[in-house]
Amino acid sequence: MKRLISLTAFAIACFAFTAATVKIKGSDTLLPLAQKWAETFMKTKSGTSINVTGGGSGVGIAALIDGTTDIATASRKIKMDEKLKLQEAGKTYKEIVVAMDALSVIVNPKNTVSKLTREQLEGIFTGKYTNWKQVGGADLKIVAYSRESSSGTFEFFKEKVMSKKNFASSCLMMPATGAVVQSVSQTKGAIGYVGFAYTNSKVKDISVSYDQGKTFIAPSLQTAINKTYPIVRPLYFYYLTKVETQVKPFINFVLSAEGQKIVTAVGYVPLQK
Amino acid sequence: MKNKKVRKFSEKIIENILGLSSAITSLAVILITVFLFSEGLRLFGEQPIEKNFELVVHKCNTVKHLTSLQIKNIFDGKIINWREVGGLNQEIKLFTINDIGQYFSDEEVGASFEFLPQRINELMIKDTAIIAYLPTKYLVKDFAGRKLDIDNITVGSFLAGKEWFPTAEPVVQIGILPLIMGTLWVCFGAILLALPLGLATAIYMAEITNHKIRNIIKPIIELLAGIPSVVYGFFGLVIIVPMLQQTFNLPVGEIGLAGSIILAIMVLPTIITIAEDAIRTTPNSIREASLALGATQWQTIRRVVLPNSILGITAAVVLGIGRAFGETMAVLMVTGNAAVMPNSLLQPMRTITATIAAELGEAPQGGLHYKSLFALGCVLFIITLITNTIVEWVTRRKKLS
Numbered sequence: 001m002k003r004l005i006s007l008t009a010f011a012i013a014c015f016a017f018t019a020a021t022v023k024i025k026g027s028d029t030l031l032p033l034a035q036k037w038a039e040t041f042m043k044t045k046s047g048t049s050i051n052v053t054g055g056g057s058g059v060g061i062a063a064l065i066d067g068t069t070d071i072a073t074a075s076r077k078i079k080m081d082e083k084l085k086l087q088e089a090g091k092t093y094k095e096i097v098v099a100m101d102a103l104s105v106i107v108n109p110k111n112t113v114s115k116l117t118r119e120q121l122e123g124i125f126t127g128k129y130t131n132w133k134q135v136g137g138a139d140l141k142i143v144a145y146s147r148e149s150s151s152g153t154f155e156f157f158k159e160k161v162m163s164k165k166n167f168a169s170s171c172l173m174m175p176a177t178g179a180v181v182q183s184v185s186q187t188k189g190a191i192g193y194v195g196f197a198y199t200n201s202k203v204k205d206i207s208v209s210y211d212q213g214k215t216f217i218a219p220s221l222q223t224a225i226n227k228t229y230p231i232v233r234p235l236y237f238y239y240l241t242k243v244e245t246q247v248k249p250f251i252n253f254v255l256s257a258e259g260q261k262i263v264t265a266v267g268y269v270p271l272q273k
Numbered sequence: 274m275k276n277k278k279v280r281k282f283s284e285k286i287i288e289n290i291l292g293l294s295s296a297i298t299s300l301a302v303i304l305i306t307v308f309l310f311s312e313g314l315r316l317f318g319e320q321p322i323e324k325n326f327e328l329v330v331h332k333c334n335t336v337k338h339l340t341s342l343q344i345k346n347i348f349d350g351k352i353i354n355w356r357e358v359g360g361l362n363q364e365i366k367l368f369t370i371n372d373i374g375q376y377f378s379d380e381e382v383g384a385s386f387e388f389l390p391q392r393i394n395e396l397m398i399k400d401t402a403i404i405a406y407l408p409t410k411y412l413v414k415d416f417a418g419r420k421l422d423i424d425n426i427t428v429g430s431f432l433a434g435k436e437w438f439p440t441a442e443p444v445v446q447i448g449i450l451p452l453i454m455g456t457l458w459v460c461f462g463a464i465l466l467a468l469p470l471g472l473a474t475a476i477y478m479a480e481i482t483n484h485k486i487r488n489i490i491k492p493i494i495e496l497l498a499g500i501p502s503v504v505y506g507f508f509g510l511v512i513i514v515p516m517l518q519q520t521f522n523l524p525v526g527e528i529g530l531a532g533s534i535i536l537a538i539m540v541l542p543t544i545i546t547i548a549e550d551a552i553r554t555t556p557n558s559i560r561e562a563s564l565a566l567g568a569t570q571w572q573t574i575r576r577v578v579l580p581n582s583i584l585g586i587t588a589a590v591v592l593g594i595g596r597a598f599g600e601t602m603a604v605l606m607v608t609g610n611a612a613v614m615p616n617s618l619l620q621p622m623r624t625i626t627a628t629i630a631a632e633l634g635e636a637p638q639g640g641l642h643y644k645s646l647f648a649l650g651c652v653l654f655i656i657t658l659i660t661n662t663i664v665e666w667v668t669r670r671k672k673l674s
Binding site for chain 2: 058083084126140141143148149150164165166169170171172173174175179182183186187188189190
């Protein structure tokens, strides 16, 4: 009998717990950031519970359409067919940019090349250029490192730098960002791309030009914030307008100075204030 | 009397439990196999284009049929003129639904996209050089364009295809020959390295050294088996990869040989333990008879002990190969994973297991990519089955003779 009572109490507690939960689902890129936000927010505001899960941007928006999540996180803008689905379901949504993500193109420190145009980068990763002397460097074979096709970084790079063309099959596919940095640091002819926060002194950042070589911009927190550095993408939150009151406190926190400080700490680029 | 009855009863229960356990195990194996093949075989006969999407061209376009490789090259900008694929001499114009903004304003498309199908239709009438990748539902009833004829995925194109781009748009490239070749190269390289080393260690421990030294070596080797594979992988990436790069003066160190070396270290404990056990089972009487006839210790090992324990040694090799085929994480980290056709161990390679591990997590369930990864699993299953069968056959022949 005693056990039954405690079980019921537990069940009720669970129920009460889930009732106050804000569910966040979506992008794996945003996952560490969203978790950190949720952790800090729950510490400051006791009584609210935020449940963060990953799965990918597509998964998050699908959950938003099904109504199984309150906030969908996405590392890309909502697609047209997803908009149509939301419309068919009779749901209105709001979109908020919560942070920015920047990618650095890195090479081995011994490489003499320190700037490349977008067209040259596209040529390198599609296999058009195979030697560094074709892009103004020494006579050295280019070894291109990419992330696996399942990674959000891969998609971002493909869309923003390679105008959606496919990577050459000779690209080396690395399972993790750390592995890309490690490999580039020990391979002379290497080139790779990693999240802005992952570069270190063992690799060299490349300045990138998106205007056929007129201006080259080096990646830094500053150039990313003032949007002169081109390989930057916004990260989004999507939520349905009908749950606005429920999610608003959390979103306000995310956009606050304190929330944006966490963005820098996790390694992304904060929004310009 | 009563005691005996209880004992009998409890024995019956134990028997039943044992029977049930083996039934559950067999059932689990069968279910997994059925699941694997039922998911994997659904790949064949499918169109290599995403469901509910179409590839359309202008009605007057003379090109009726394109291979999936040609489509990929068109969308990659490698084929830019219709002449190159047997059409008229005009530049190919690519169109996807996101390009609609370049042709029409938001008002023309409509706030809730109600005029979108119409606008697309207008575009298809106007532009003779266009190739468009569109959702089927945006095609109006009397659509002006013509749907392109695309080859289905067949077992042949799957096994013999040399391009692995399972997420390419608009048409996926699912050819696994580079992956199969990569797997075979890496595994056989590993066995070539591990077999002499493992066999030598096994002979040394079983026949030559004394108990004291064996008691030191044995636990060390068994420790090798307990190290997580991701540790091997990281060791390979940080130590072996730069080492190979310098030794062979290569542009890149993430090559098949690095995977072979790591796998060789990983399969050593299996090979050594089983081979040593096999050597030890040689009856002492035979060994002593050989020595009594005046044979030296080495002659005894080579002519008497090894032939006697060949079955166990073969088993050791097979289990080693099996482990090598199935190993994922370490290989994923060191072989570079480039899906190109390998022709030497000094090239980057992509193995089947690494592909499944790296890609299955993000593949949408039930999609083409998902099915092709399951089909890859089937191929791995069949490769392992074939190796096991060959060995079964070899050992049986040996036994008969």
